Amino acid sequence: MKIDVEKSLLWTATGAFLLFAVGAVLTTVVPPMVNPEMWTTEHTVHEYTEQEKRGIAIYKSEGCVYCHTQQIRDLESDQRRYGWRLVNAPVSSSWEYVNDRYNFLGTKRTGPDLARVGGKYSSEWHWAHFKDPRNMGEKFPNRKGIYEKVSIMPSFDYLTDEEIKDLTAYIQTLGRNKNWRVNAEGQPLNDYEK
């Protein structure tokens, strides 16, 4: 039997589907099967509290991910830039995200990456920064001279006080699944600014 694909609706459609299906299955279904660390792990991973979950919902609806990624890529430049006081930030691993019901890995950095930001700034700092990123008040003067002037982050003044607290609670958890910052005695540091 000679099949003339170009005359047949059935053959064109089936052919297009089958060729597509090979790649579709191998890139969506197969990866979590051969790489279980994409969804499960034996490491201890932070379980989000109710407050932090509310913070996640705000992070999602405010679209933070469109300017802030959450991944330290396997690049020296990422590790240095998002490290802390000469300690390189560890590269993000798949297992760190297994409890993230909503992932915010992101594709665009209009602002800095937030994967390891938890604990870097005090919650008070975040409060002032959400209120007005360009004028954080007397308590947080321009440390490097240009900070407040050139930031283009929107002000999230319209969030209620409770909402800002929830959002901050979530942000303070980021990157803590790897204890990478320790004090002189080797104890993990939780709030570095204090």
Added chain:
Amino acid sequence: MKQDTAAKMMIISACAFFGLALTMGILTALKFVVPTVGDIEYLSMPRLRMLHTNINLFGWLLQANMGILFWILPRILHTKLFSEKLGVAMGILYNLTMIGGLIGIATGHVKNVEYGEIPSPFDYLVAVCWVMFFINVVGTVAIRKVKYLYVTVWYTLGAVIWTTFVYITGNMLSQMPMVDGTNQANLIWFYVHNAVGLIFTPLGVAIAYYLIPKQLNTPIYSHKLSMIGFWVISFVYVWTGAHHMIHGPSPHWLQTVSIIFSFSLIIPVMAVITNFFGTFATAPRGTRMNGPIPKLLMMGTVYYIFTCLQGPFQAIRSVNEITSKTDWVVGHAHMALFGAFSYYAMAGVYYVAPKLAGRKLYSEKLGDLHFWIMTLASVPFFAVLWIGGVIQGFAWLNPEITFVQSLEALKHAHWMRFFSGAFIFGAYFLFFYNIMQTFFGKYREEDEAEAVVAE
């Protein structure tokens, strides 16, 4: 029901949505330079960005493509649309869904899916509309009066089949309770990239495959290239989603696979482009660039080359290290969806609108003016995004430069984007006015007699 009602309705509402999308775009660009403008919740920069992408993709581009294909498919297949009623019902439902979904986004009810922020139940309704479109496309092909299926039909069939799976994976499966972390990210990027690659690429190319030979009144350059382009793209495109996570926390083998296939995309793209340019080259010289339609098709093809050469190269690990996460990516995405596929869609609207209205285009000159302003503005628009992206990429390599310093360096680029964007926005109104006049406007009496042309 009157023939082509669905096509007419969808094309008109798509053109209106296009204006809304560009408004969101220009506001976003303004917020990059003056962040305090419109400092309220519903106009915050991320919300505007989500509205900008969703209105462009679904309100304008997808709807325009569907409308144009509702007109083209019956012509190629020498038949009527399978069901005009189904088409109209789908058009109405689709537009109501869009409005609902966009209100959802503006009020912060969003999914964490880029390009798929439209919340449920509206995303499910989009899927319902898609099934209705699917039935109409397959039905029209089934009742055709010609034996052979032309390239446009292959691509349309491919798009309706692939998109069904791509859309459901990205919008529904990725939100299932057991899907989280990097596994979810992988499904979402499968959707994001294939939304461009397996929805807008095949639909845009399908329209160009019809319009270029038709408009130039010459046969398509090579049938063999058409076949290579189609069958290779159906195999190759779907693998590339993971290139959004190069160097990131996703399996290394998956990244490598996506890089190899991203690079392989050069094959189908060059097949399509050689075919288009070949057709242009063999058309009669004197008249082949008359009016806005061939110009838009030509420029769309040029932008298609650029964006499809960028894609393979920026997927290479060492190039990706510089370009990824910067403004470069924004420039790349704009050139694909605005430069290539919106140009094809505008050409399609210019071609189909007069046919639907039963008279000539209101003004060819205005169409030319629209083309030139938009094109001359889009070149610096894309260029500053790439240049800015490279500046950003190299600045991030240097630990001496703080993040805000790298942002400050882009101030001029962001101003330039705003101004060139403003010209694009302005040119849109010439397009919109021209189309609306063609449909509803009054022609001068002496023109009227000449303008009424039988289809």
